[in-house]
Amino acid sequence: MARSPALRRRAIARVWQPFTQMQDWETEEFPVVVSARGTTLTDADGRRYIDGNASLWCNVHGHRHPAIAGALKRQLGRAAHTTLLGLCHPGAIELAERLVEIAPPGLNHVFFSDSGSEALEVALKMAFQHWRQRGEERDTFVTFGGAYHGDTLGAVSAGAISLFHGLFRPLLFPTVQVPCPYSPRDPGGAARRSLASLEKALRTRRGRVAAVVIEPVVQGAAGILPQPPGFVAAVRELCNGAGTLLIADEVAVGFGRTGRMFACEHDGVAPDLLALGKGITSGYLPLSATLATDRIYEAFLAPWHRMRQFFHGHTFAGNPLACAAALASLDVFRRERTLDRLPAKIARFEDRLARFRGRPHVADVRSRGLMGAVEVEARPGRPFPAARRMGHRIILECRRRGVVLRPLGDAVVLMPALSMDLRTMDRMFDVLEESLPAAVRS
Ligand SMILES: Cc1ncc(COP(=O)(O)O)c(C=O)c1O
Secondary structure (H helix, E strand, O other), rough: OOOHHHHHHHHHHOOOOOOOOOHOOOOOOOEEEEEEEEEEEEEEEOEEEEEOOOOOOOOOOOOOOOHHHHHHHHHHHHOEEEOOOOOHHHHHHHHHHHHHHOOOEEEEEOOOOOOHHHHHHHHHHHHHHHHHOOOOOEEEEEEEOOOOOOOOOOHHOOOOOOHHHHHHHHHHHOOEEOOOOOOOHHHHHHHHHHHHHHHHHHHHHOEEEEEEEEOEEEEOOOOOOEOOOOOHHHHHHHHHHOEEEEEEEEEOOOOOOOOOOOOHHHHHHOOEEEEHHHHOOOOOOOOOEEEHHHHHOOOOOOHHHHHOOOOOOEEEEEEEOHHHHHHHHHHHHHHHOOOOHHHHHHHHHHHHHHHOOOOOOOEEEEEEEEEEEEEEEOOOOOOOOOHHOOOHHHHHHHHHHOOOOOEEEEEEEEOOOOOOOHHHHHHHHHHHHHHHHHHHHO
């Protein structure tokens, strides 16, 4: 097999990387990953890295888990892909049944897509169409400051990261944005202000709000911004009071990431629409799902000629291989008691994160479950100049020491697979402890 430099040259010539300034990319000695096992990645030169990013937050049980790999091989022996448009297959049926079993109560109908963005897009369109078909013109979505829900235009409309979304504003539908529920200096106050603003937004637009869209418990891509206990329940109550829908985007926080199977469970909340992705297949294949209540589903039922069906569907929706991986992943959750084993891991994760508090250049440390971030600053209250790309520098130092992480601005994100053992987790934190001051000195 070709070695890294030759592969890198070919990649630079032809592969346009996501979220990447390609001019800088040429100068970066990025790893070309050729294999992975457990929580270790191996590049084309045989260098090994701890996957501290869970392959973009989606790997749950580790790479090449024999149960998931075996299920995929068995499914390959039957069919790699058949369509859900006009047909169905046993994997989609069983997966839909099992998702309904484990999801918060009342979410009885499962619509499959391929990516998290699409799952959210589907939730927005379902909410909108459901109101139209109930005779109500509710066109407004209420979203939270800092939110990220994906990169397709509907998901971007619901998002609020101006760096990613600002340019596309003329292409987006307007939303009402209430303040982000987290601020490092005043987390409780930020959550209270966010709720007060939501209450006002719903009161002043009574009868016009199609849904409130929330990433419950932690806003991930916003920078791992946690919400206080009870926040999601308070949002649910405000939605109930206003007679509007609640869309929960659990693309990042679902499948054990926050310590429970679904983040909404922390507050005992059941949304009206639930978007799932990433960890649904333990990160083995692209698949996502939007779960809906009976009430929403029934708004689409009518004699055929009234054209009330949901006109939406992707070629690879509910792909049989992806469904097989997802079913195998749910089996692993059960067999390996993945959720029962999380508290000890989360305790160690929090303990190691806490050691960063008060260190030079550490502005904020935050986490929930196995999602964490260490945010750095030049001086108290003063960020590093953006051009220094300090978050990026830190992850490059980590990579040199054998750990793959990814920053969000100057927040270094730690997102291990749920299967990461304590020794590997310790090594990941040891490397970050060394890398942070090394990057600042560089
Ligand atoms: C909360 C949330 N929603 C949606 C998405 C989009 O998912 P995908 O990248 O699979 O389209 C992401 C991706 O990071 C996410 O974090």
